[in-house]
Amino acid sequence: MQGFYKTIFELQEKTGARLYHGWTMFFYPSFGVCHPETAKVLLKSSEPKPKHTMGGSYRFLLPWLGDGLLISGGKKWERNRRLLTPAFHFDILRPYVQIYNDVAEVFLKFCKSRQSVEIDKLVSLATLDTMLRCSLSYHGQVQELGDSNPYVDAVHRLVDLAIKRMISPWVHPDFIYGLTANGRENKRLTKYVHNFADEIIQSRRTALRDDPDILNKRRKDFLDILITARDENGKGLTAEEIRAEVDTFLFEGHDTTASAICWAVYSLGKYQDLQEKVYQELMQVLGDRQKLQWEDMSRLRYMSMFLREVMRMHAPVPAIARHLTKPLNIEGVEIPANFTVDIVVHAVNHHPDVWPDHKEFKPERFEDEAKLSRDPYSYFPFSAGSRNCIGQNFALNEQKVLIGSLVKRFKVSLVEGHVYEEYPDVVMRSQFGIKINLEERA
Ligand code: HEM
Numbered sequence: 162m163q164g165f166y167k168t169i170f171e172l173q174e175k176t177g178a179r180l181y182h183g184w185t186m187f188f189y190p191s192f193g194v195c196h197p198e199t200a201k202v203l204l205k206s207s208e209p210k211p212k213h214t215m216g217g218s219y220r221f222l223l224p225w226l227g228d229g230l231l232i233s234g235g236k237k238w239e240r241n242r243r244l245l246t247p248a249f250h251f252d253i254l255r256p257y258v259q260i261y262n263d264v265a266e267v268f269l270k271f272c273k274s275r276q277s278v279e280i281d282k283l284v285s286l287a288t289l290d291t292m293l294r295c296s297l298s299y300h301g302q303v304q305e306l307g308d309s310n311p312y313v314d315a316v317h318r319l320v321d322l323a324i325k326r327m328i329s330p331w332v333h334p335d336f337i338y339g340l341t342a343n344g345r346e347n348k349r350l351t352k353y354v355h356n357f358a359d360e361i362i363q364s365r366r367t368a369l370r371d372d373p374d375i376l377n378k379r380r381k382d383f384l385d386i387l388i389t390a391r392d393e394n395g396k397g398l399t400a401e402e403i404r405a406e407v408d409t410f411l412f413e414g415h416d417t418t419a420s421a422i423c424w425a426v427y428s429l430g431k432y433q434d435l436q437e438k439v440y441q442e443l444m445q446v447l448g449d450r451q452k453l454q455w456e457d458m459s460r461l462r463y464m465s466m467f468l469r470e471v472m473r474m475h476a477p478v479p480a481i482a483r484h485l486t487k488p489l490n491i492e493g494v495e496i497p498a499n500f501t502v503d504i505v506v507h508a509v510n511h512h513p514d515v516w517p518d519h520k521e522f523k524p525e526r527f528e529d530e531a532k533l534s535r536d537p538y539s540y541f542p543f544s545a546g547s548r549n550c551i552g553q554n555f556a557l558n559e560q561k562v563l564i565g566s567l568v569k570r571f572k573v574s575l576v577e578g579h580v581y582e583e584y585p586d587v588v589m590r591s592q593f594g595i596k597i598n599l600e601e602r603a
Contacts, residue, residue: 195508209234211484229409261562274601466524
């Protein structure tokens with residue numbers, strides 16, 4: 162995959178390419194867009210995700226995630242998006258800041274001064290812990306036990322198995338995959354995580370039925386909202402739909418945010434002067450307080466710019482895709498129906514037409530004035546249009562609290578001699594891990 166992005170970057174530099182023709186997994190012909198003008202055509206269209214096509218990678222997530230918001234389409238997606246939108250209202254997100262702080266407190270226990278730490282796994286556990294606490298109010302010592310917690314292990318394995326299958330075209334046909342050891346493991350783990358969620362959902366339904374007033378007495382989590390949501394006909398989500406949404410949040414909300422945080426920590430280490438700016442602003446916003454609060458989120462203006470630039474340099478979701486149900490003309494090229502078109506977020510973020518010095522890390526690109534003069538489709542780490550990320554404010558706040566907690570306590574630096582290399586798959590990972598040195602601040 163690194164080779165794929167390198168080729169596109171070179172093509173963009175040399176020819177200003179906005180659209181290219183390629184092969185998904187070497188087997189399936191595909192097109193890709195890598196410029197705001199071409200990406201916009203697809204992002205504004207209502208073309209669905211390629212969930213049933215042979216090369217469409219979303220298909221491999223279906224057994225686990227079901228027809229949740231990420232994968233579903235048409236009327237079902239429209240209705241469920243409407244039902245789920247209140248789950249991301251500011252009133253619901255506000256108390257989550259306390260949860261992000263609780264998670265960060267546990268995270269910091271694993272960060273020791275004067276030692277080099279490989280943070281990828283720690284951050285991934287922290288973001289999974291956050292998602293489990295916020296969606297199911299599940300407190301299973303996720304960070305302390307790591308993969309010794311069977312549910313955490315199952316979620317991590319399912320992600321690994323889906324990625325392995327995406328890059329192994331010979332196991333794309335379902336009947337072949339079902340015969341392999343990975344296929345059987347996938348089936349067993351999917352059943353396990355479904356049962357796990359079903360039990361929690363069932364017992365919560367009972368609790369809400371027995372005492373509907375319970376929601377006025379405690380903080381609402383995503384599950385409360387999913388169970389109590391009703392459409393205009395008074396109809397709610399089925400048990401299977403609720404499970405699909407919970408699993409979708411866990412999948413879509415944990416590795417993505419972990420990727421953004423890991424590359425943010427790397428950037429703090431690499432650009433010491435900018436780390437100092439992040440720290441100074443943080444201390445000013447905190448004043449005498451130890452922990453960030455909801456009201457602080459919008460005050461951390463420099464940190465917001467810093468995090469946005471991190472997501473431009475290292476797109477947490479490097480590419481997404483759409484399936485054409487009818488022919489589409491992009492830049493004079495008629496792409497036939499039934500083709501998959503990749504929207505290469507990482508390449509748009511580095512297109513020289515929009516970002517002339519794209520290899521340079523400059524948070525000030527996201528200062529209000531600069532932002533306003535740019536095409537809104539030139540930067541969309543959370544996608545854009547109607548299928549944009551429903552969890553983007555959640556993710557940005559979570560990043561701020563975890564990064565803020567780390568920077569408040571430690572000075573971060575990179576480890577000399579360690580190779581920091583992007584490894585793009587479903588999310589932007591690092592090939593050799595993000596290793597950092599930590600030094601307790603006086
Ligand atoms: C830095 C963190 C995140 C990034 C970069 C990110 C990015 C994205 C992107 C690019 C999409 C579009 C996917 C596509 O078109 O195939 C998306 C969709 C989605 N994201 Fe996120 N995401 C993040 C965090 C989260 C979180 C924390 C949640 C849940 C709490 C979440 C839930 C979703 C859902 C449910 C969708 C599908 C929305 C729809 O189609 O209606 N994401 N995200």
